[in-house]
Amino acid sequence: MPSPRFDTYYRYAELTELLQDYAKNCADYFRLQSIGKSFEGRDIWVATITNFSTGPDTEKPALWLDGNIHSAELASSSACLYLIYTLLENKTSDPDIMRCLDTRAFYICPRVNPDGAELALADKPTILRSSTRTYPFDTPLSDGLLTEDIDGDGRILSMRISDPDGNWKISDDEPRLMVPREATEHGGHYYRLLPEGSITNYDGITIKLQAKSQNLDLNRNFPSQWRGEHEQLGAGPFPGSEPEVQSLVQFISEHNNICSGIAFHCYSGVLLRPFSYQKDEQFIPEDLWLYQKIGAKGTSLTNYPAVSTYHDFQYHPNEVITGSLDDWLYESLGAVAWTVELWSPQRQAGISNYKFIDWYREHPFEDDLKLLKWNDEALKGEGYVDWYPFQHPQLGHIELGGWNTLYSFWNPPGHLLQQELTRLPQWLVWHNLISPKLELYEADSLQIDKNVWRVRMVVKNTGWLSSYVTKQALAKKKIRGVVFNIALPDKAELKSGKQHIELQQLEGRAHKSTSPFGWAGASSDPTDERVKMEWIVYAPESGIVELTAKHERAGVVRCAVELE
Numbered sequence: 001m002p003s004p005r006f007d008t009y010y011r012y013a014e015l016t017e018l019l020q021d022y023a024k025n026c027a028d029y030f031r032l033q034s035i036g037k038s039f040e041g042r043d044i045w046v047a048t049i050t051n052f053s054t055g056p057d058t059e060k061p062a063l064w065l066d067g068n069i070h071s072a073e074l075a076s077s078s079a080c081l082y083l084i085y086t087l088l089e090n091k092t093s094d095p096d097i098m099r100c101l102d103t104r105a106f107y108i109c110p111r112v113n114p115d116g117a118e119l120a121l122a123d124k125p126t127i128l129r130s131s132t133r134t135y136p137f138d139t140p141l142s143d144g145l146l147t148e149d150i151d152g153d154g155r156i157l158s159m160r161i162s163d164p165d166g167n168w169k170i171s172d173d174e175p176r177l178m179v180p181r182e183a184t185e186h187g188g189h190y191y192r193l194l195p196e197g198s199i200t201n202y203d204g205i206t207i208k209l210q211a212k213s214q215n216l217d218l219n220r221n222f223p224s225q226w227r228g229e230h231e232q233l234g235a236g237p238f239p240g241s242e243p244e245v246q247s248l249v250q251f252i253s254e255h256n257n258i259c260s261g262i263a264f265h266c267y268s269g270v271l272l273r274p275f276s277y278q279k280d281e282q283f284i285p286e287d288l289w290l291y292q293k294i295g296a297k298g299t300s301l302t303n304y305p306a307v308s309t310y311h312d313f314q315y316h317p318n319e320v321i322t323g324s325l326d327d328w329l330y331e332s333l334g335a336v337a338w339t340v341e342l343w344s345p346q347r348q349a350g351i352s353n354y355k356f357i358d359w360y361r362e363h364p365f366e367d368d369l370k371l372l373k374w375n376d377e378a379l380k381g382e383g384y385v386d387w388y389p390f391q392h393p394q395l396g397h398i399e400l401g402g403w404n405t406l407y408s409f410w411n412p413p414g415h416l417l418q419q420e421l422t423r424l425p426q427w428l429v430w431h432n433l434i435s436p437k438l439e440l441y442e443a444d445s446l447q448i449d450k451n452v453w454r455v456r457m458v459v460k461n462t463g464w465l466s467s468y469v470t471k472q473a474l475a476k477k478k479i480r481g482v483v484f485n486i487a488l489p490d491k492a493e494l495k496s497g498k499q500h501i502e503l504q505q506l507e508g509r510a511h512k513s514t515s516p517f518g519w520a521g522a523s524s525d526p527t528d529e530r531v532k533m534e535w536i537v538y539a540p541e542s543g544i545v546e547l548t549a550k551h552e553r554a555g556v557v558r559c560a561v562e563l564e
């Protein structure tokens with residue numbers, strides 16, 4: 001069995017080798033397939049993990065997981081690898097994992113966007129939002145400051161440029177830190193702070209930030225409330241236009257057994273749920289209650305708060321996000337979907353209860369001091385670099401320094417990576433175990449007349465979620481009820497009951513009251529997780545009747561009863 005490393009980030013070739021090693025050495029539990037090619041032609045890998053000896057993945061409820069749709073969010077890929085590692089290491093020792101692999105399946109896509117990740121992992125890194133395809137124009141006008149590692153040390157830091165019109169000055173309390181100049185302050189020594197990079201066509205006076213040539217954001221390209229460039233930047237020319245998104249949409253759409261989905265991102269340390277674009281009041285109430293229960297469990301196991309993207313994770317109060325994977329999974333398919341933002345540098349530094357995105361606009365200087373202390377101690381001084389002189393090709397004498405954000409803010413540095421990942425698998429296994437699961441209650445035959453039999457099959461949903469998973473899935477007409485099928489022996493025929501019939505959905509326990517008080521409806525416990533099907537069979541000879549009950553999300557039950 002391969003033993004992956006969790007103190008480093010894998011480049012594509014190493015990642016591929018690791019996954020192929022698992023496929024070779026652990027074939028009873030792990031299968032690997034390419035679901036499509038990235039823009040640059042790299043395979044997009046999906047691992048299917050289940051105990052194949054208890055049935056194929058397609059006949060079991062499943063959890064979808066993916067990472068690294070955004071180029072520089074490398075730890076999101078590691079989160080997928082860490083789950084793979086945890087499942088396979090404990091497949092015969094941990095009772096929850098054993099039960100989960102016997103009865104459920106995982107589809108794990110560790111790197112949705114291998115092209116962009118490869119640039120972030122290069123010796124001289126380039127940070128793109130996601131795809132490497134040039135967009136929105138084929139021939140970009142490249143003027144201005146392009147963020148890049150200009151001194152070739154593998155880090156992208158900040159440039160500190162002495163400038164009487166600058167907004168920044170050196171802090172009196174901590175000379176490594178910069179603080180904003182007061183509103184009416186003048187006559188001091190000020191600096192301009194800009195991302196490390198070079199300036200194309202510099203005129204010696206004006207510095208503007210260069211629009212990147214590759215402006216796609218694959219997590220705006222999903223076919224859910226998609227909006228074009230005039231309303232939302234980077235969403236692509238049409239929904240699902242990009243090969244990476246197409247591959248995911250096709251695979252997920254072809255796997256109706258997917259009950260839930262989790263997209264890993266970095267950073268913030270938060271479990272984000274739909275909607276991204278509208279208020280909680282727009283939720284079907286039962287689905288919102290479900291999300292709140294699953295989120296509360298997630299918080300208790302991961303220590304990440306669970307919040308609505310719309311209410312708590314907006315980049316600007318007047319702007320919303322659409323076309324994201326989690327919204328598409330919930331809105332179009334009725335799957336329970338999350339965006340999990342890994343890693344909170346602020347919380348690591350002891351800053352609690354901060355507002356995720358607003359914090360960047362405004363926060364007390366004490367927070368910067370806490371972060372610097374955290375850098376000095378936990379990050380061994382490698383997160384925040386003290387200012388050092390550099391001869392810039394366009395700007396002349398400047399200084400480089402500040403946060404090495406790629407491995408402090410965006411991703412944990414290698415030595416803190418595993419500790420961050422360990423908080424996840426328990427919730428992920430729990431999330432898969434709550435899915436609906438069809439099981440046999442009983443099946444029998446009873447002779448009621450000469451050569452006439454009553455054949456009965458009763459199945460039940462043993463999962464916590466209802467067979468349909470969410471009310472949204474019903475509203476979108478995505479999910480059929482339990483479909484029964486009967487196969488008769490030779491010469492036998494059906495006197496009543498259909499050979500192939502759809503019956504109702506099965507409830508789970510998710511919507512039942514948390515206490516036995518209240519009105520009868522909420523606290524009672526009817527057998528609405530069971531469904532019974534009966535046939536009357538005429539059979540002139542003894543034989544075997546084969547019965548099947550199938551639910552797209554809850555799985556398949558097969559059994560046989562004898563007529564004798």
Ligand SMILES: [Zn+2]
Pocket residue numbers: 070073265266
């Ligand atoms: Zn992201």
